[in-house]
Amino acid sequence: MKKKFIVAITGASGSIYGLRLISALIKFPVDLFVLISNSGRQVTAHETDFKSGPIAGYLEKAGEVFHEQAILTEVDPSDFFAPIASGSFQHTGMVIAPCSMNTLAAISSGITDNLIHRAADVCLKEKRTLVLLPRETPFSLIHLKNMTRAAEAGAIIMPPSPGFYTRPATIENLVDSMVARALDHLHLNHDLSPRWGS
Ligand SMILES: Cc1cc2nc3c(=O)[nH]c(=O)nc-3n(C[C@H](O)[C@H](O)[C@H](O)COP(=O)(O)O)c2cc1C
Numbered sequence: 001m002k003k004k005f006i007v008a009i010t011g012a013s014g015s016i017y018g019l020r021l022i023s024a025l026i027k028f029p030v031d032l033f034v035l036i037s038n039s040g041r042q043v044t045a046h047e048t049d050f051k052s053g054p055i056a057g058y059l060e061k062a063g064e065v066f067h068e069q070a071i072l073t074e075v076d077p078s079d080f081f082a083p084i085a086s087g088s089f090q091h092t093g094m095v096i097a098p099c100s101m102n103t104l105a106a107i108s109s110g111i112t113d114n115l116i117h118r119a120a121d122v123c124l125k126e127k128r129t130l131v132l133l134p135r136e137t138p139f140s141l142i143h144l145k146n147m148t149r150a151a152e153a154g155a156i157i158m159p160p161s162p163g164f165y166t167r168p169a170t171i172e173n174l175v176d177s178m179v180a181r182a183l184d185h186l187h188l189n190h191d192l193s194p195r196w197g198s
Contacts, residue, residue, distance in 0.1 A: 002069070004031040004091035005186060006084055008077075008116040011039025012098035012135035015047050017160050020172065020179045021097050022072070023059060024192055029069035033084050033091075035077045035116050039100065077114045084119045093129030093186045094119055097179075098160060101136050101143050107155070108146035124153045131156045131185050133178070156185055166194045 005025055009018035018040075025032050034055055036044065045051045050058045056072050066072070075082045083089040096103060096116065103116060112118040123130035132155050136143055147157050160178050168174040173193070180193035 002029060002031055003188075004033070006033045006035070006091060006094035006119055008035040008037070008094070008096045008099075008103075008119070009040040009044060010037045010096060010098060010100040010103045010116065011043045012100040013043060013047065014098035014133070014135045014160055015040065015044035015050070016171070016175050017097040017133055017178060019044070019048060019050060020175050021095060021182055022055065023062075023064050024176075024179055024183060024190065025186075025188075026059065026064065026066045026070045026072055028188060029067050030071075032070065032072045033082075034072060034074045035119070036074075037077055037100075037103070037114065037116055039102075075115060077116050079115055080118065082115060085115055085122070087122050087126045091128065093131065094123050095131040095133070095182050095186070096120065097131075097133040097182065098135040099132040101134070101146070104132065104134050104143065104146050104150065107132070108149040108153070120155075124150075124155065127154060129156070129185060130154065131158055131182050133158050133160045133182070135160055158182060158185075165196065 007022050106117040107120045112121050151157050162174050162177045177193040183190050
């Protein structure tokens, strides 16, 4: 069966993590569902060259090459009728990169105000892979407790805090070292970033 993944970009700083992850995933023969929150759109426009419009158009313009079997579907985060809103829709994992404290709070308390929250909630109830890249600094006790609650419910908490042992030469190298760890949790074989000992 073709692997299906969900990637969400929310309104924390670090939209580039989500964009690089999506760029990496479309190199595989996968069905990819992408959600971008309203704040995610605004922060992405502020921090990156992706200003507006469909993400597929942005990727093509940026010269990203899709695997011939990759299909990217952008889903409106207010569309609760989308297939990914249901536990009966099977997929292989979801990553929220970056994950705002707002979205983290919603997930850790089971509030599903938009389709990003709902799809994450479904991952937890169906025991599917959910990787969160929560971004804020410093973390308050509320943030830390929300991360603990999400982890206890099965989420993988992966703060975007890249290692420097690969001696990254560019911001893209640095970001990709985190994206590589997320791809590992999606069980994809890749060589996006050097591995220690290789
Ligand atoms: C430029 C900018 C940077 C932001 N960075 C963060 C951040 O790093 N972490 C965070 O939790 N919220 C951050 N926010 C605030 C979120 O965008 C805001 O809480 C929003 O409600 C999140 O909504 P969402 O979870 O639906 O994306 C930032 C906002 C702006 C405008």
